[in-house]
Amino acid sequence: MVKARPRPAVNGVASADRVLTVLTAFQMGDTALSLVDLAERTGLIKSTIMRLMVSLETHGFITRMADGRYQLASEVMRLNAVYQEALDLERHVMPRLHHLSQQTGETASFYVRHGAYRMCQYRVNSPHSLRLNLQPGDMRPMDEAAGAQALRANYAAGMALEKPYYSRGATDPHAASMALPIYGAQQELMGALVVSGPASRLTEETAHTLREVFFDTARDLMRSLGCKIEEGAASVK
Numbered sequence: 001m002v003k004a005r006p007r008p009a010v011n012g013v014a015s016a017d018r019v020l021t022v023l024t025a026f027q028m029g030d031t032a033l034s035l036v037d038l039a040e041r042t043g044l045i046k047s048t049i050m051r052l053m054v055s056l057e058t059h060g061f062i063t064r065m066a067d068g069r070y071q072l073a074s075e076v077m078r079l080n081a082v083y084q085e086a087l088d089l090e091r092h093v094m095p096r097l098h099h100l101s102q103q104t105g106e107t108a109s110f111y112v113r114h115g116a117y118r119m120c121q122y123r124v125n126s127p128h129s130l131r132l133n134l135q136p137g138d139m140r141p142m143d144e145a146a147g148a149q150a151l152r153a154n155y156a157a158g159m160a161l162e163k164p165y166y167s168r169g170a171t172d173p174h175a176a177s178m179a180l181p182i183y184g185a186q187q188e189l190m191g192a193l194v195v196s197g198p199a200s201r202l203t204e205e206t207a208h209t210l211r212e213v214f215f216d217t218a219r220d221l222m223r224s225l226g227c228k229i230e231e232g233a234a235s236v237k
Contacts (some may be wrong), residue, residue, distance in 0.1 A: 032069035108199035146179035150192035185226030
């Protein structure tokens with residue numbers, strides 16, 4: 001097994017931190033942001049933001065529109081394509097989400113940690129008309145929801161789970177979910193596999209009956225990602 005190198009004990013560069021703060025101020029659903037919007041979201045003063053925007057526009061990350069608002073530009077899309085090609089998670093995750101949704105009758109999702117939030121990266125909706133309204137790219141807090149708990153798990157604890165994390169009403173009072181952490185080839189946390197649905201339907205008793213198919217799907221996904229799973233690890237008991 002290749003050991004991860006320790007992170008260098010250095011602080012970030014303040015100017016780089018400010019640039020990244022501005023870029024990450026853009027959220028799903030934003031078409032463009034004004035200088036006032038960016039100042040409110042970042043806490044930076046307008047003159048600082050304007051200087052940063054000049055550099056971001058020069059490098060193709062930002063476009064300044066005719067009305068003075070700013071929108072993300074093509075370099076962001078190019079980097080996303082590079083990221084997706086290198087990681088190629090989708091081809092591993094999506095078939096398992098389809099399988100899990102078919103087997104459970106509920107919505108199956110894959111969440112990743114995104115700073116202080118968790119982001120729905122992939123999702124297959126439940127066939128039921130009554131289901132949670134959430135789309136890939138949507139953010140949720142790192143609260144006590146099952147998915148958030150799974151994203152806080154370390155490898156040893158995650159592989160020793162006897163049952164999935166389960167929550168009811170943690171983020172939405174009408175929703176319930178169950179989740180398992182998913183690890184990759186270097187035992188790194190790749191994300192969380194989540195099954196979610198209305199709390200009236202996905203009860204704790206129902207979640208218990210779904211544990212076997214949930215664990216089987218999680219193990220299958222981890223093997224596909226190159227994780228070495230010892231016999232009996234993360235098994236239903």
